[in-house]
Amino acid sequence: MEGRERYVRQMMIPGLGEDGQNKLAESTVGIMGVGGLGSPAAMYLAGAGIGRLVLADPQTPDVTNLNRQVLHWQEDVGSRPKVASAAWKLKRFNPSVDIETHAVEVTAENIAEVFRGADVILDCLDSIPPRLVLSDHALRSSTPLVHAAVEGMHGQVTVVEKGRTPCLRCLFPRAPERRSPFPILGPVAGVFGCLQAAEAIKLITGVGRPLRSQLLLGDMEHNCWETIDVLPAENCPACGER
Ligand SMILES: [Zn+2]
Known part of the structure; x- marks a missing residue:
């Protein structure tokens, strides 16, 4: 197949191979938040040869985004939506990836339409309320969800899957409203975004062990990493009857 040379090095990973690459090429990954x-x-994910990426973000790049939102450059500040800025670069990076963009606020009303056909959705958001909308959609549509959150020099990642893991309402029983804007070091967001891409690739190809019911916590200030079990909340209104 044309363009397979690009993926030769990842196809050498045991268990990935030609089959895994085909699965990636046939997959759609939704990304909620392109920051x-x-x-x-x-x-x-574009580099790995995902077939289709669905990008959703209502914002336009701001100069204070540029320390970490590496798909947005100086020329994009105030000039086009983040999804358009990202799509332009991703298409030039790997022309074989289809990119669908939604420059809208994703809500409980439109989420099923925005992420229609997604095999995995990434939570790349920065506040709790839209995360819960995404978590509920993931359960309703049986779409695996890769959650990540960062602040300062810390971050966390986990995988939510209907019937197999607790949900984000279990993880965030009380939605704390964080102060805005909050501190964030660019490389910390970079590391955790890469972990999300790796988890998505693992879920799609079946390679490795995804972070189901496990929360990977990273403290990049002191280089402390640990994985803890995520327990279901008692009487969770969303995933209670697991
Ligand atoms: Zn739950």
Whole structure:
């Protein structure tokens, strides 16, 4: 197949091979938020040969985004939506990837339409309320979800899957409203966005062990990493009857 040379090195990974590459090429990954997490995640998924990326973000790049949102450059500030800025670069990076863009606020009303056909959705958001909308959609549509969150020099990642793991309402029983804007170091967002891309590739190809019911916590200030179990919340209104 044309263009397979691009993927030769990842196809050498045990268990990935030609079959895994075909699965990636036939997959759709939704990315909710094309900022500090979504930029590296989209870049590495495009590099891996995902067939179709669905990007959703209502914002336009701001100069204060540029320390971490690496798909947006100086020329994009105030000039076009983040999804258009990202799509332009991703298409030039790997022309074989189809990119669908939604420059809209994703809500409980439109989420099923925005992420129609997605095999995996990445939570690249920066506040809790839209994350819960995404978590509910993931359960309703049985779409695996890769959550990540970063602040300062810390971050976390986990995988949510209907019937197999607790959901984001279990993880965030009380939605704390964080102060805005919050501190964030660019490379920290980069690392956690890359972890999301890797989890998505693992879910699609079946390679490795995804972070189902496990929360990977990273403290990049002190280089402390640990994986803890995520427990279902008692009487969770969303995933209670697992
Ligand atoms: Zn739950």
